[in-house]
Amino acid sequence: MDLNKIYKARGNAYLVGGAVRNLLLAEKINDLDLIISGLSEEKFLELFSDAKKVGTDFEVFLLKDREKNIKYEITLIKDDELHKDLKRRDFTINSIAIELKELRLIDPFNGLSDLILGRLEITDKNSFKKDPLRIYRSFRLAIKYNLKISEKTLKHLLLNAEQLKGIYPERVFEELKKIILIDEASQFFWLLKKLDLLKYHFPELKELIGVKQPEEHHPEGDAFTHTMLAFEEIIRLTAKPEFTDRKKFMLRYAILVHDLGKAATPPEEYPHHYDHEEYGLAILDTIKARQDYILPEKTYKAASLVIKQHMRVYYFNKMKPGKIVRLFEDIKRSPLSIEEFALLLIADDQGRAKDKEIPDYIDEMINLYHRMYADTGGDDIDQDKYQGEAFGEQLFQYRCQYIKKAREN
Ligand SMILES: Nc1ccn([C@@H]2O[C@H](COP(=O)(O)OP(=O)(O)OP(=O)(O)O)[C@@H](O)[C@H]2O)c(=O)n1
Numbered sequence: 117m118d119l120n121k122i123y124k125a126r127g128n129a130y131l132v133g134g135a136v137r138n139l140l141l142a143e144k145i146n147d148l149d150l151i152i153s154g155l156s157e158e159k160f161l162e163l164f165s166d167a168k169k170v171g172t173d174f175e176v177f178l179l180k181d182r183e184k185n186i187k188y189e190i191t192l193i194k195d196d197e198l199h200k201d202l203k204r205r206d207f208t209i210n211s212i213a214i215e216l217k218e219l220r221l222i223d224p225f226n227g228l229s230d231l232i233l234g235r236l237e238i239t240d241k242n243s244f245k246k247d248p249l250r251i252y253r254s255f256r257l258a259i260k261y262n263l264k265i266s267e268k269t270l271k272h273l274l275l276n277a278e279q280l281k282g283i284y285p286e287r288v289f290e291e292l293k294k295i296i297l298i299d300e301a302s303q304f305f306w307l308l309k310k311l312d313l314l315k316y317h318f319p320e321l322k323e324l325i326g327v328k329q330p331e332e333h334h335p336e337g338d339a340f341t342h343t344m345l346a347f348e349e350i351i352r353l354t355a356k357p358e359f360t361d362r363k364k365f366m367l368r369y370a371i372l373v374h375d376l377g378k379a380a381t382p383p384e385e386y387p388h389h390y391d392h393e394e395y396g397l398a399i400l401d402t403i404k405a406r407q408d409y410i411l412p413e414k415t416y417k418a419a420s421l422v423i424k425q426h427m428r429v430y431y432f433n434k435m436k437p438g439k440i441v442r443l444f445e446d447i448k449r450s451p452l453s454i455e456e457f458a459l460l461l462i463a464d465d466q467g468r469a470k471d472k473e474i475p476d477y478i479d480e481m482i483n484l485y486h487r488m489y490a491d492t493g494g495d496d497i498d499q500d501k502y503q504g505e506a507f508g509e510q511l512f513q514y515r516c517q518y519i520k521k522a523r524e525n
Pocket residue numbers: 132133134135146147149204205206207210211247249250253294
């Protein structure tokens with residue numbers, strides 16, 4: 117973006133928000149938020165004809181530099197409005213500007229010293245009142261950048277917590293996507309638990325608190341603790357460049373919900389949870405209904421698969437061929453590869469305060485899956501004789517025979 121065009125037209129440009137914060141923290145920078153002062157909308161569009169206006173409340177323009185792969189989000193303000201713009205932002209560390217001509221730091225709320233001291237502080241005492249989503253943002257920023265939420269900020273946060281009820285689910289979900297991608301994301305849920313804030317948007321996770329599990333399998337404690345440990349495991353297993361953010365989200369979300377059904381067990385059956393897969397699927401559907409059009413279909417399908425199949429596979433070596441073929445068909449229809457499904461099983465298994473050996477059936481399961489699909493297919497069935505459902509049934513039987521033989525060898 118050629119800033120000289122702005123200066124020639126007697127305007128000025130400032131870098132603001134997350135990019136300044138990350139620059140000062142030497143962290144990765146995503147999009148660039150710019151403030152341009154002293155230019156009318158017409159003049160700005162004359163100079164940058166590619167800019168697209170978005171939003172209605174604020175004059176925000178998007179501009180993409182495809183060559184450099186940079187996205188600019190630009191706000192136009194009057195000459196004397198910079199301070200006002202910085203004051204309406206959430207935290208002092210996000211209320212710093214860099215004047216780009218002389219590279220001057222403009223920091224009216226002492227954001228830099230808060231950054232240096234590792235402190236998260238609201239810019240204005242009404243920050244949370246103006247936008248309660250900032251409560252979740254504060255946890256994300258504190259965890260991601262290792263900041264301590266100041267006492268004053270925590271006080272105002274708790275005073276406004278009730279207002280979390282009113283935020284649009286879409287916004288919460290967008291925030292959740294960012295949270296789940298952090299390496300230390302389990303801390304977010306532990307914090308919500310500690311402050312009794314799970315009830316607003318994560319009531320199903322709250323229900324897992326205090327739910328007993330068999331001690332010999334789960335010495336770590338209740339179903340909430342187990343879910344968090346398994347969540348940490350899947351984060352560790354997927355914190356690699358080969359996983360796209362979308363994939364990471366899908367796998368991590370699936371683990372967060374894999375045991376929700378345990379909350380529905382009648383307490384007289386504790387510590388066992390005989391039907392938690394069925395209960396879990398029903399609970400996932402209530403979440404989906406509440407988040408209509410928000411929860412991505414693929415994430416929902418991956419989560420369903422794990423809820424339904426994570427226990428059955430535990431006894432893989434004892435599973436009948438028919439059950440194995442059905443399991444493989446479920447995986448094949450899902451958005452997950454067998455290897456990704458296996459990662460979820462490993463995370464569930466390792467997410468316990470127990471032995472740390474990877475279950476030995478995992479390799480066999482992956483192997484058998486690939487062999488079965490490579491060696492059996494539609495061509496093995498007489499297509500003139502069997503059609504429609506009958507064809508499917510024949511293929512199923514054929515595959516059952518295949519699994520049986522493969523295991524005998
Ligand atoms: N609820 C919000 C959201 C955003 N902002 C301001 O808008 C800037 C940009 O917001 P966004 O891109 O959502 O977040 P970042 O802080 O940039 O963090 P990240 O890039 O990690 O999402 C923030 O720095 C903050 O100054 C705010 O005050 N209140």
